[in-house]
Amino acid sequence: MNTRALPLYATIAIFLLAYLLAWTQFPNILSTRVVGNLLTDNAYLGIVAVGMTLVILSGGIDLSVGSVIAFSGVFIAVVLRDTGLHPLVVFALLLLLTTAFGAGMGFLIDRLAMPAFIVTLAGMFLARGAAYMLSIQSVPIQHPFYQTLQGAYYLMPGKGRLTLIGVLMLLVVVLGMVIAHRTRFGASVYALGGGEQTARLMGVRQGRTTVLVYAFSGAMAGLSGIVFSVYTGSGYSLATVGTELTAIAAVVIGGTLLTGGAGYVFGTLVGVLTMGLIQTYIVFDGSLSSWWTKIVIGLLLLVFILLQKGLLKLSGSRLAGGAA
């Protein structure tokens, strides 16, 4: 069996087991309403986590995404308030902006040969500061098009709502899977995460791949910002503080190696849903306080990192054993 896929199987098993346990306590948790909400509530996180998966696969990290989501919301709200542009035009402008922002960070990481986390830390300050400069107050979005977007859902049997943004997240996951597993760019990303030297010897264009990976993450953060603004109906510069950490946690729980080079985009979806499930369970239970979410997510993160450590050691010793 492929040891690389073990964390993924472990994640899926844990998710199913957790769902089963929750179901024995609250049978309603399997209703389409809850499932629909699980997708809707975590849509923005799922989208940004797909971008983060690729970044982590390439051996990097992107700490700026939470700020970029907040910036996107404020940008959309302020532009819609102050100009007569159609939201779709604003979306296009925003995606262009965040993609360029990501590409810029990728360029700096590659050119300066500095750790990705410190460059994206600067990006985090910059995006959050730009959001502050646009508006400190929460800006409501009252464009009629937004009501259309918010009202767009498919009524599943059992009255569950499969919303537009929920479906969009699933589509983005599929897109991420295709990019990561079926394209030359995806192969370059894996190679880069596996080892820069090897990747260069293989003929991977390191600079181009790095720039593209962060550009993709920036685009996903922008898209996630759009989804978040549809979800909340406003733009607020203090929103989504710490989302970058939640996204990283989702990616790691989804079985992607934090050192890069191994993992699956699908696992990230399971990771996001697992975190959503924890939150839903806490809401269902009612007696647990919401801050348990953070503690449980932190512990899950630790467990999966330890699992990865163990697996790496295992495959390392197997390799050594095979050589001897």
Added chain:
Amino acid sequence: MTLLTRIAPQLIALAALIALVSLFFPGFLAVDVSGGRLVGPVIDVLKRGAPVALLAVGMTLVIATRGIDLSVGAIMAICGAAAALSISSGLGLVPALLVALAAGAVAGLWNGVLVAVVGIQPFVATLILMTMGRGVAQLITEGRILTFSDPGFAWLGSGVLLGLPVPTWIWILTAAAVGLAVRRTALGLLIESVGVNRRASALAGVNATLLLIAVYVLSGLCAALAGIVETADIRGADANNAGLWLELDAILAVVIGGNSLMGGRFSIVASILGALIIQTIGTGILLAGFPSEYNLVIKAALVLIILVLQSPRIAAEWNLWRESHRVQPRERRRT
């Protein structure tokens, strides 16, 4: 290299900054005596800069070992909450402070064990506590903002000793104690050696594992002090906002202090100057009448500039360029 040449860039930057702020706000350097205490913008910088300066002391050593501690903000929240809870539940001042310091030490121990024994990359290991820490702090405060009215504890945040604010004394004494401990003994050298090459220093007989754990524990203790100062200052423990983003300020202070993120040689004095530079920017922006939103953007620009200066690639190209200029005249003389 003497200390003065080492910290010259930071001193020049700080002086230039003060000159710039004085242009917008002429009374920046004015210090008055009012009711037995010194009053003025500079004193304010020395006081408000206390949390970042304290964090920077611990962070300098962590970064010198080629690590990073992202959890210090969360540890501040935990320790502030622990201190406030102890005080409001009737423990005395000294036991409450000990509880807070113990909480910081335990948090640092957790980080240190994950990094040194389990072998997780530092920024991932401390990320776990960064995510969990605020949850733990909220668990302690039960989601409320714990307020208290103990005059002794509040004195730590807003009191005055010999004319200077107490928080200023706390960071000066902490920095001096740690600075002497690492520079008057071989400790600093050993920390640097672990940062340059952990395996080699372990082979040379340095107890790298113990040293790494100790460094993270110290960072936890510094965060505990910072948490105590902040909690005492606002007379309440806010699990959500105490120390929010201060980890980034602390890292920035260390980096402005010219310490390399790649580990190795470090200077605590330079990091403290870095913390003062950050605080001067913050205070200066407010005094000059700019909205405080500019603060983050300016910090981002600062990080970028320092990154360019520290970049190994650019340094290599610069050296190459300088070498080529140095060699050419000599060759000309020979021919």
